[in-house]
Amino acid sequence: MKTRRTLLLSAIALGCAVLTSAPAVEAQPQVQVQGPQAEVLIILATQCAQPSVDPKIGEMPKLGYSCYKVVDTKYLALVKGQSSSAPLPNGRTFQITTNDIIGSDKDKKYKMVASVSQPDGKSFLKLADVTAEPNKRFHVGGFGYQGGALVLAIKVVP
Amino acid sequence: MTASERMMKLMAYIDGELEGAERAEIEKLLETDAEAMKIVNQMASLGEVVKAIQPKAPDIDLTDAIMAKVENEKIDAPPAKVVSISAAKKRRNVGVAVVAALALAASVVVMTRQKDEAPLARAPQNPPAETNQVNQSSGPGVEVEAVESPGHSVSVFYLPTTNEMSTSVVVWVDETGDKK
Numbered sequence: 001m002k003t004r005r006t007l008l009l010s011a012i013a014l015g016c017a018v019l020t021s022a023p024a025v026e027a028q029p030q031v032q033v034q035g036p037q038a039e040v041l042i043i044l045a046t047q048c049a050q051p052s053v054d055p056k057i058g059e060m061p062k063l064g065y066s067c068y069k070v071v072d073t074k075y076l077a078l079v080k081g082q083s084s085s086a087p088l089p090n091g092r093t094f095q096i097t098t099n100d101i102i103g104s105d106k107d108k109k110y111k112m113v114a115s116v117s118q119p120d121g122k123s124f125l126k127l128a129d130v131t132a133e134p135n136k137r138f139h140v141g142g143f144g145y146q147g148g149a150l151v152l153a154i155k156v157v158p
Numbered sequence: 159m160t161a162s163e164r165m166m167k168l169m170a171y172i173d174g175e176l177e178g179a180e181r182a183e184i185e186k187l188l189e190t191d192a193e194a195m196k197i198v199n200q201m202a203s204l205g206e207v208v209k210a211i212q213p214k215a216p217d218i219d220l221t222d223a224i225m226a227k228v229e230n231e232k233i234d235a236p237p238a239k240v241v242s243i244s245a246a247k248k249r250r251n252v253g254v255a256v257v258a259a260l261a262l263a264a265s266v267v268v269m270t271r272q273k274d275e276a277p278l279a280r281a282p283q284n285p286p287a288e289t290n291q292v293n294q295s296s297g298p299g300v301e302v303e304a305v306e307s308p309g310h311s312v313s314v315f316y317l318p319t320t321n322e323m324s325t326s327v328v329v330w331v332d333e334t335g336d337k338k
Contacts, residue, residue, distance in 0.1 A: 053320060061317035061326035113305075114329065126305040127312050128329040136299030142331035151328075 035077060036110065036134070036158045038096050040086055042072040045141070046148030057153060061139060065148060078110055078156065090145040093117040094152060095124055109133055110156050114140050134158040168194060172201050302327045 045065035054070045074086035078098045085095040100111040115124040141151030171184045304312045311332035
């Protein structure tokens with residue numbers, strides 16, 4: 001009987017504590033909204049004796065290389081009508097231009113153009129028109145680097 | 159009469175509890191036995207001391223007063239509702255369940271809010287490693303169309319992933335000379 005009464009009081013106290021703490025969370029000033037971004041994993045694909053895939057990558061398409069290692073991670077802001085770029089280890093620059101953001105909040109799609117700078121660095125070479133849903137990854141690769149190839153694993157982070 | 163019996167009778171005599179033949183017997187004894195008389199005198203003195211120390215009894219009989227009060231309340235107060243122990247236990251268990259459910263619901267609400275707010279609080283330049291593991295396969299959800307550029311070969315592939323469970327879209331720029 002005494003134990004049950006103690007449990008009852010504890011539950012009431014816990015419930016009150018949780019309920020009273022909830023508004024406090026709402027009252028906290030929110031961190032500035034960063035907006036959607038493209039997460040870009042810069043991966044070096046090479047041939048090696050011990051096949052391996054960097055755990056940060058997760059699943060990797062079969063490109064014919066045996067080793068995949070993330071050498072850098074970049075985040076590019078996705079703002080409609082604007083381009084955002086990130087330097088690559090091979091001296092070139094990867095660029096994403098957000099042409100449009102369509103759909104409702106739950107079914108948003110990002111229409112983007114993926115480009116890479118020319119070897120001379122004077123202009124960008126358009127590679128593909130991409131329409132991607134959030135958290136769906138696609139890859140852009142083939143840029144020679146250190147005996148292998150650079151592969152970019154890209155996904156939209158809303 | 160043994161010594162202990164004689165002592166008991168002397169004490170009863172002092173307390174006035176003896177009557178008739180017993181009382182006469184003790185009074186006769188006291189006339190002839192100086193030792194018995196001495197005992198009676200000492201015990202009588204002791205009794206007076208005890209009476210002097212003992213607090214004075216209240217003028218009102220408390221027991222009667224209390225019982226009278228209880229009787230009055232029995233008459234005035236409505237009869238108490240009789241509830242079985244099992245029914246009381248059931249009711250208490252329902253109360254505990256309701257409170258526990260409220261606490262659980264409140265916890266779920268708070269956890270949901272925290273989950274929704276997590277991306278806002280996360281530093282975009284330093285996300286947790288597990289974000290790289292979410293929905294990595296593409297295929298549905300990503301549409302890619304290669305842009306033809308003179309002097310470059312750009313291809314789009316839908317390749318199976320290393321675990322053979324899904325496919326990924328790959329835009330491949332043939333710069334290495336070994337297009338996959």
